Amino acid sequence: MPTLARHERLAGAALAALAFIIVALGFFAVIGEPPLATLLSMAEYAVGDRYSLSETLVKMTPILFCALAAIVPARLGLISVGAEGQFHVGALIGTGMMLWTQPFDGWLLLPLVLLGGAAGGALYGWLPGILRARLSVNETITTLLLNYVGVLMVSAAVYGPWKDPGNLGWPATIAFPDAAVLPQLFGTRVHAGLLLGLLLALCLHVLFRFSRWGQSLDILKGNVRVGRMMGLDYRRHVIIVMALGGALAGLAGIGETSVIQGRLQPGISVGYGLTGFLVAWLAGHNALLAIPVSFLIGGLIAAGDTLQLFNKIPASSATVLQGLMFATALAVPGLIALWRSRRG
Amino acid sequence: MPGRLIQLRGITRRFGSLVANDDVSIEIESGSCLALLGENGAGKSTLMKVLYGAIQPDSGDILIDGRQQQFRGPADAMAVGIGMVFQQFSLVPALTVRENLLLASPRAPWLQVPGAPGLDTVLEVLSRLAPDLDPRSRVADLAVGERQLIELAKVLNLDARTIILDEPTSVLTPAETQRLYGLINEMVADGKAVVMITHKLADVAACADRTAIMRRGKLIHAGPTRDMSRQQMVDSMIGAGSPASASPPPPPDRNVARVVVRELGARTETQQVQGISLEVAPGELLGIAGVVGNGQTVLAEALAGLHPLTAGDVTVDGISVAWRPTPPVPDGRVAHIPEQPMLNAVVPTLDLAANLQMRDIRRRSFWQFGRRGQADLTVRLQAADVRPPEPSRLTGTLSGGNLQKLVLGRELAGEPSLIVACYPTMGLDVAATRTVYRQLFAHLARGASIIWFSEELDDLLEYAHRIAVLRDGRIAGIRNRDQADRAGIGDLMLMHDMARSA
Structure with missing residues (x-):
């Protein structure tokens, strides 16, 4: 039985990919570009050379973290869309750590900044978690609304007290000192955050599959009453997964801010939170599968930027393609199921 | 027409x-x-x-x-x-x-x-x-x-x-x-x-x-x-080869209590029970009769340690198993067979193996790299008469009788001292009903105490050693089987209404 289902899933994924390619070709034809050539150059801009590949990995890093941030609560059946807000609050608290400790400029700076990012995100996940656990407030609504608050808190900080006077009015903090920044790899913009994300995805996968905790989450997700009968505390698990998911998104926020942007400023995220949420669904809430899926989406976004630069095609077409990819990936399995049930 | x-x-x-x-x-x-x-x-x-x-x-x-x-x-x-x-x-x-x-x-x-x-x-x-x-x-x-x-x-x-x-x-x-x-x-x-x-x-x-x-x-x-x-x-x-109809072991002669319920009180938004005092001897089957909605659900959950008590205590072999003030960690001494197993007793989205083994979830070691072999699980499923005995089968696909047998296989595995069974044969066919009774009676013979909630007065009169009647959240009376009959128990169940009309 399981082998058959796995077999079918693989076939479904292949069909979805094929459908996406056809739809993408159609899209390029509609906007008046040579379809096949554009698609091939996109693939080239995503993984064609050293620089393209490195930019894909740069985009992939925050997406992977944000996907994991949605996957952890989903293992308990919770739908958290709060990665965007947690990303920003993580960036905020992490930057605060940097501002507070940067006079010392010691080796402790980097761990403190990362810890601040994780703690900020965790706090921002814990809040809707405790509302859900204690008062049964729908976590999807609270996380969605708190996203706006998180983004605006960053704006408030950088337009106000944290604005660097040396910026001549540009709303941003001072630059992160080298000691507060994750090391970069191979002389590219790829940073150690990617390795951390891969490691965390692997760890989470092992925890979900092979630990008492993962099995407890499975039970509670499937039937809260039975979980209670086995002595499991649903509320405690809600708070744990919400805070843990928040911490992961917070790490993405501080990594992106410190390494890629170099300072806290508005627009540190180009929708990474929501993209991560969609990646989590595409990966079927499987932490390991989130790795290739976020690589794929990262490549799409990076290629879109390059496409704008060289082919004069608007970068927003990458967003359109991203939307088409999610739509086909979610629709094709449904269509296959429908087709099979029609056949009886 | x-x-x-x-x-x-x-x-x-x-x-x-x-x-x-x-x-x-x-x-x-x-x-x-x-x-x-x-x-x-x-x-x-x-x-x-x-x-x-x-x-x-x-x-x-x-x-x-x-x-x-x-x-x-x-x-x-x-x-x-x-x-x-x-x-x-x-x-x-x-x-x-x-x-x-x-x-x-x-x-x-x-x-x-x-x-x-x-x-x-x-x-x-x-x-x-x-x-x-x-x-x-x-x-x-x-x-x-x-x-x-x-x-x-x-x-x-x-x-x-x-x-x-x-x-x-x-x-x-x-x-x-x-x-x-x-x-x-x-x-x-x-x-x-x-x-x-x-x-x-x-x-x-x-x-x-x-x-x-x-x-x-x-x-x-x-x-x-x-x-x-x-x-x-x-x-x-x-069909041929059907299990012989079961009968419970004789009532225990020693009248020491294994399970003591003292002045128990508990409430939910819709139901409450208070002043419940019961003693059940080892090997005794105590039936709880009553019209549905008189506090059965909350009483069963309170006895099984799944609902906080507002008063009193429940002890098994002298040790409290009640949720007072914190929920007890399940240790296998109390088995609970809830009503409507698909809703209350299994996780339909997990396989039979997971459902069969989940009783020890709080006590198993953190890392679970090597779970028990499939062959061992197949044997356990066969022993519980779950058909088909495939450990990797999704539990949600089982029929009612097989589901209840799976629940029994899990709950009765650890030689529990107290078994709280709520309508365990409701909706089951003749053969599955017999299997359920046979298993419960085997545990009686071993010395377990059973508290059995049922709507079927005839079954209670046939199998229970004593019958307690629950009415308006209180015990209206307890009868030995040899003193009990349909009319007497029925009067206890409805006395409230009769007193009113009298």
């Missing part, structure tokens, strides 16, 4: 390796009630879903008055007047009775503002079935029996001449059951054909003039009900 004849010929339907219907042929006549009798998983529901168009047969024909029919879906079956009332109702609880009927009726007016013409035509059938039912009441506030009547009205509103009822009495109180029997007999007298899927012989005796018996997908016997004795029916249903 002219009579008509529906013939199912050579119906075969497979689900994977399981043959749910194996070359089954039956006939359904107008003005007659056919009881389709069989155990859980015998293929009765599948056969009727084929007739209703919800399932397509792999082979076989459906003929109406000799003409072959092709049902691609329930809409086709309904178009020729075949309707089905399912075990799980499809009503919208938040809407009123009238709104639910309007939703399902093709004759409902498109514009449904108050006073629109035709709004009340959908109520005509219901007002005959249940004159006292207010069409403005919300379905959520109705009893199960009333909801079933609405489902029946929905089917009759579609001009159904052949009505299929799937286990209609399994959810009804005795009074509601009697009323349903009356309705079925009326419909038959009216010239309609009724097919009743059931595993209760009482249903057959009350309504059916013809009976068809299925076992493991095959039709074993079909014919007039009066030509078969009760024993023949049971034998046909269960």
